[in-house]
Amino acid sequence: MSEVKSVATRVGFGAALKELGHLRDDFIVMDADLAAATQTGAFKKEFPDRFYNCGIAEQNMVSIAAGIAATGKRVICSSFAMFAAGRAFEQIRNSVGYPHLNVIIGATHAGISVGEDGATHQCNEDIAIMRTIPGMTIINPADETEARLAVHAAMEHEGPVYMRFGRLAVPVVFGDDYKFEIGKGVELKEGNDVTIIATGLMVNEALIAHDLLKTEGINARVINMATIKPLDKEIVLKAAKETGAIVTAEEHSVIGGLGSAVSEALAEEYPVPVVKLGVNDEFGHSGPAVKLLDEFGLRAPNIVEKVKKAISLKK
Amino acid sequence: MDAAIIKELQITACKARISIIEGVHAAKAGHPGGSLSCVDIITYLYSKELNVDPKNPDMENRDRFVLSKGHAAPALYAVLAEKGFFDKSLIKTLRQIGSILQGHPDMKKIPGVDMSTGSLGQGISCAVGMALSSKHFGSGFNVYTVLGDGEIEEGQVWEAAMFAGNKNLSNLTAFVDYNNLQIDGTVEEVNSPAPIDKKFEAFGWHTIIIDGHDFNQIEAALKEAKTVDKPVCIIAKTVKGKGVSYMENAVNWHGAAPNDELAEQALKELNEQLKELEA
Numbered sequence: 001m002s003e004v005k006s007v008a009t010r011v012g013f014g015a016a017l018k019e020l021g022h023l024r025d026d027f028i029v030m031d032a033d034l035a036a037a038t039q040t041g042a043f044k045k046e047f048p049d050r051f052y053n054c055g056i057a058e059q060n061m062v063s064i065a066a067g068i069a070a071t072g073k074r075v076i077c078s079s080f081a082m083f084a085a086g087r088a089f090e091q092i093r094n095s096v097g098y099p100h101l102n103v104i105i106g107a108t109h110a111g112i113s114v115g116e117d118g119a120t121h122q123c124n125e126d127i128a129i130m131r132t133i134p135g136m137t138i139i140n141p142a143d144e145t146e147a148r149l150a151v152h153a154a155m156e157h158e159g160p161v162y163m164r165f166g167r168l169a170v171p172v173v174f175g176d177d178y179k180f181e182i183g184k185g186v187e188l189k190e191g192n193d194v195t196i197i198a199t200g201l202m203v204n205e206a207l208i209a210h211d212l213l214k215t216e217g218i219n220a221r222v223i224n225m226a227t228i229k230p231l232d233k234e235i236v237l238k239a240a241k242e243t244g245a246i247v248t249a250e251e252h253s254v255i256g257g258l259g260s261a262v263s264e265a266l267a268e269e270y271p272v273p274v275v276k277l278g279v280n281d282e283f284g285h286s287g288p289a290v291k292l293l294d295e296f297g298l299r300a301p302n303i304v305e306k307v308k309k310a311i312s313l314k315k
Numbered sequence: 316m317d318a319a320i321i322k323e324l325q326i327t328a329c330k331a332r333i334s335i336i337e338g339v340h341a342a343k344a345g346h347p348g349g350s351l352s353c354v355d356i357i358t359y360l361y362s363k364e365l366n367v368d369p370k371n372p373d374m375e376n377r378d379r380f381v382l383s384k385g386h387a388a389p390a391l392y393a394v395l396a397e398k399g400f401f402d403k404s405l406i407k408t409l410r411q412i413g414s415i416l417q418g419h420p421d422m423k424k425i426p427g428v429d430m431s432t433g434s435l436g437q438g439i440s441c442a443v444g445m446a447l448s449s450k451h452f453g454s455g456f457n458v459y460t461v462l463g464d465g466e467i468e469e470g471q472v473w474e475a476a477m478f479a480g481n482k483n484l485s486n487l488t489a490f491v492d493y494n495n496l497q498i499d500g501t502v503e504e505v506n507s508p509a510p511i512d513k514k515f516e517a518f519g520w521h522t523i524i525i526d527g528h529d530f531n532q533i534e535a536a537l538k539e540a541k542t543v544d545k546p547v548c549i550i551a552k553t554v555k556g557k558g559v560s561y562m563e564n565a566v567n568w569h570g571a572a573p574n575d576e577l578a579e580q581a582l583k584e585l586n587e588q589l590k591e592l593e594a
């Protein structure tokens with residue numbers, strides 16, 4: 001097998017900002033003293049006059065972004081997911097969400113794969129809390145390619161967008177021909193026995209799980225759900241009807257994330273078993289990211305287990 | 316300032332005070348005290364200072380106003396109605412289902428409202444963002460905001476002040492409506508932000524202390540603000556409930572509506588003041 005390139009999705013975020021900087025000048029990029037880590041630094045380096053550092057004051061940054069957007073301009077503000085979605089939740093809700101302003105929140109270092117920094121920085125709750133804001137779009141790209149394309153799409157979108165990126169380098173699964181559209185899930189593998197709906201770095205694990213399951217004679221459909229809100233109900237309902245069982249996989253709490261969104265959609269329209277794989281209502285801890293993903297069960301073999309459970313629950 | 320102009324401003328402010336009472340009374344809810352304390356400032360801004368057009372409220376490079384103390388919405392609505400941004404008959408729909416006049420300012424619903432506010436401390440940051448946008452994109456407009464004295468207990472206000480000072484946003488003017496009362500008591504009793512001027516100065520702002528009910532002083536302060544190459548904080552000493560005798564300096568009128576009898580009394584007092592001004 002040829003060597004797969006691994007790149008963090010945050011790198012795709014920074015690359016897209018740089019590309020956009022060359023394409024248009026109607027936007028500002030902001031950070032809260034984490035530019036090197038979030039990768040807004042890539043933009044800052046190229047366009048220092050179009051970058052503003054708010055210092056370590058995320059609440060102020062988000063409301064400033066709202067003010068900029070209220071003047072009809074575009075703005076991207078960035079911090080770690082913990083401090084963007086967490087600390088500045090109410091600013092996102094009231095200053096950005098309520099007036100439905102064109103603010104992109106570039107939240108990096110999401111999930112357990114932050115690694116060594118430990119629980120205070122491992123945000124497994126951001127999708128859940130952002131989902132509760134009316135009109136919020138939430139995008140959790142699977143790889144660098146998708147991250148880059150998603151940032152371009154978000155800049156054309158009307159209304160606030162919460163974008164979730166990771167620190168850890170993850171395999172690039174999509175080629176240059178990959179098309180990204182906000183609100184659309186993408187079927188990556190065909191299959192009719194069960195469907196795995198994955199998001200973020202779990203998409204690559206789902207693809208591995210697909211191959212593992214195949215050796216056992218199980219044909220799993222794999223869907224990449226980068227946009228968690230608005231959820232692509234059509235592709236979820238189709239999968240439920242055609243495969244009769246769903247497994248969701250996300251590097252996020254099992255409370256309120258992709259698994260919840262899929263369960264909620266199906267419970268009301270076409271109930272089938274949904275087995276959720278994610279972080280089980282617990283805090284993380286320090287350690288190398290790859291080991292944490294093993295420890296917290298966010299790997300292909302864990303998906304395989306959940307798939308078997310989902311199939312056993314089929315009526 | 317010319318005496319006739321002052322009288323005109325006083326008449327507008329008095330009419331706005333009547334609207335505040337009428338709106339809050341009709342709604343049976345709202346914040347009359349802090350609306351009456353800052354309504355002279357808002358009256359001056361919309362009458363003499365802001366480059367805005369009621370017929371074109373979304374004019375691209377208009378000056379921006381952010382009511383950071385969003386609960387004083389009745390004062391903003393009253394002035395916007397006086398200036399013709401929307402029909403004055405809407406005032407009595409305040410806080411009612413179906414009304415554009417939400418309990419706190421809503422930029423998506425109300426012509427002339429530049430920013431949705433209500434959660435304290437966020438409005439000044441939004442104003443900072445607007446001032447930054449104006450400077451960055453060379454739009455040339457100025458930004459004004461009104462904060463409450465209780466509001467500045469919010470930490471975010473000082474994050475915004477620090478940023479505005481550091482980025483030298485000289486196109487930003489913030490008023491502090493220093494009426495000395497907040498819901499739970501006097502600001503000293505609760506958690507005094509004093510000395511307010513020294514704090515803003517420490518963050519790189521120019522400060523001016525005025526009587527917030529004196530139009531000459533408001534005008535002079537705004538003129539001075541234009542000569543300074545810094546963000547400016549105008550600390551306006553005001554009287555909570557100004558214009559309605561039983562509401563003046565009374566903490567219980569922070570967030571309560573007068574009953575029919577008291578509303579009648581307030582309107583009687585204000586109409587007498589208006590008659591005197593118009594005489």
